[in-house]
Every structure is written in structure tokens, then in C-alpha cells.
Amino acid sequence: DAGITQSxxxxxxxxxxxxxxxxxxxxxxxxxxxYRQDPGHGLRLIHYSYGVKDTDKGEVSDGYxxxxxxxxxxxxxxESATSSxxxxxxxxxxxxxxxxxFFGQGTRLTVV
Amino acid sequence: SQQGEEDxxxxxxxxxxxxxxxxxxxxxINNLQWYRQNSGRGLVHLILIRSNExxxxxxxxxxxxxxxxxxxxxxxxxxxxxxxxxxFCATDGGxxxxxVFGQGTRLTINP
Numbered sequence: 001d002a003g004i005t006q007s008x009x010x011x012x013x014x015x016x017x018x019x020x021x022x023x024x025x026x027x028x029x030x031x032x033x034x035y036r037q038d039p040g041h042g043l044r045l046i047h048y049s050y051g052v053k054d055t056d057k058g059e060v061s062d063g064y065x066x067x068x069x070x071x072x073x074x075x076x077x078x079e080s081a082t083s084s085x086x087x088x089x090x091x092x093x094x095x096x097x098x099x100x101x102f103f104g105q106g107t108r109l110t111v112v
Numbered sequence: 113s114q115q116g117e118e119d120x121x122x123x124x125x126x127x128x129x130x131x132x133x134x135x136x137x138x139x140x141i142n143n144l145q146w147y148r149q150n151s152g153r154g155l156v157h158l159i160l161i162r163s164n165e166x167x168x169x170x171x172x173x174x175x176x177x178x179x180x181x182x183x184x185x186x187x188x189x190x191x192x193x194x195x196x197x198x199x200f201c202a203t204d205g206g207x208x209x210x211x212v213f214g215q216g217t218r219l220t221i222n223p
Contacts, residue, residue, distance in 0.1 A: 031209070031211075033211060040215070041215060042214055043200065043213040043216075045210055045212055045213075048209065048211075050209045058210060090154055092211070094211065097204065097209050098211070099160075101145075101211055103154030104154055106152075106153075106154055
């Protein structure tokens with residue numbers, strides 16, 4: 001899968017707890033994205049990064065924060081998890097703006 | 113709201129038939145991409161068409177783009193059972209540094 005690793009792959013957490021998902025790439029691609037996928041909504045962009053320490057919000061960023069201190073790692077943090085954040089989270093990378101994106105295998109997060 | 117919207121949301125056809133999916137978007141774009149997702153997996157890139165292109169082919173795939181109507185179509189010819197998947201269009205929002213997907217079309221190929 002194009003050198004992208006998401007961790008953990010599955011997680012169950014309680015409402016109100018902080019959660020961090022990690023996306024690690026070995027491709028040295030500049031762009032990294034976090035999406036969530038829910039039935040009936042397709043993929044919705046949460047946050048994206050266009051370089052180290054350069055990040056911006058997507059369409060569903062409320063309740064999420066990100067950090068990118070190294071080219072290879074893009075972290076997604078749920079500061080205080082809610083049941084509405086139960087979803088499958090995908091990380092993607094691309095070499096340039098509007099270029100082909102490569103996806104990780106996804107993280108299934110359940111907030112109980 | 114999402115940039116790309118696919119139509120239909122679900123499509124079921126017999127093996128060997130052609131499948132056509134449509135995508136509409138809202139803002140100007142530099143390019144449009146199509147992806148496939150098999151159940152439970154990450155998305156896989158199929159084809160990219162630039163805003164100055166009207167049609168592009170890749171194997172059994174044919175993509176058209178009409179920038180005046182802000183729409184694109186994906187045609188899969190001679191469908192196979194292995195084509196069963198969800199298909200998504202994605203746009204770059206015309207210079208924005210993000211990649212925005214639509215809701216997808218679920219394609220089922222019946223043997």
C-alpha cells in the first residue's frame with residue numbers, strides 16, 4: 001500500500017477520552033490528508049498538510065486537531081472523543097497538489 | 113458541503129454490460145480523479161483527467177470531463193464481477209491544496 005501505515009488499525013475508546021491516530025509514510029510525499037468515511041457521506045476531509053508544520057482544515061474539522069512535525073508522520077487527535085466520531089479514518093498522501101493520492105488501510109474507531 | 117457528487121448512488125448490472133457513473137462538482141478545478149474502493153479497503157486511484165482534457169481512456173475505463181457543466185462521467189466497459197466496488201470522484205477545488213471526494217457510487221456486477 002504505497003508505504004503508508006496507519007496505527008492503530010482498530011480502537012475502541014470511551015466518550016471523553018483523548019485519542020491519537022498516526023499516519024506514517026515512507027514515500028517522502030509532501031501532502032498528507034485525513035478523511036473519515038461514514039455510510040451515506042462518502043469520504044469527508046478532516047485536515048490536510050502541505051508540508052512540515054503546514055496544515056489546514058477540511059470540511060469536518062471540528063473536534064479534531066492535527067500535527068506534522070516530520071515529513072513522514074501526520075497525527076490526528078480527537079481531544080475528547082464523542083460517539084459522533086465513531087467512524088473509519090483514512091490517511092492519504094500525494095506527491096503534489098492535485099496529484100494521485102495513495103491511501104492507507106484505514107483505522108476503525110469506535111467511541112462508546 | 114462536498115465538492116463532488118456522484119450519481120447514481122447505487123448501480124447494479126449484469127456481467128458484460130457497461131456501467132456509467134456521473135460526478136458533478138461545484139467550483140473550478142485543475143483536474144478530476146476517479147478512485148475505486150473495495151469493501152473495507154483504502155481507495156485506489158484509477159484515472160486523472162485535467163481540466164483541458166475532454167476524454168481519457170485507460171484499459172476498460174473511459175472518463176469524460178465537461179468543465180462547462182462541471183461534470184464528469186466514468187464508463188466501465190464489459191464489466192466483470194471483480195469491478196464490484198464503490199467508485200468516487202475527487203477534485204482539487206481549482207488550486208486549493210486539498211483533495212475533496214464525493215459520496216460515491218456503489219457498483220454491483222451480477223454474474
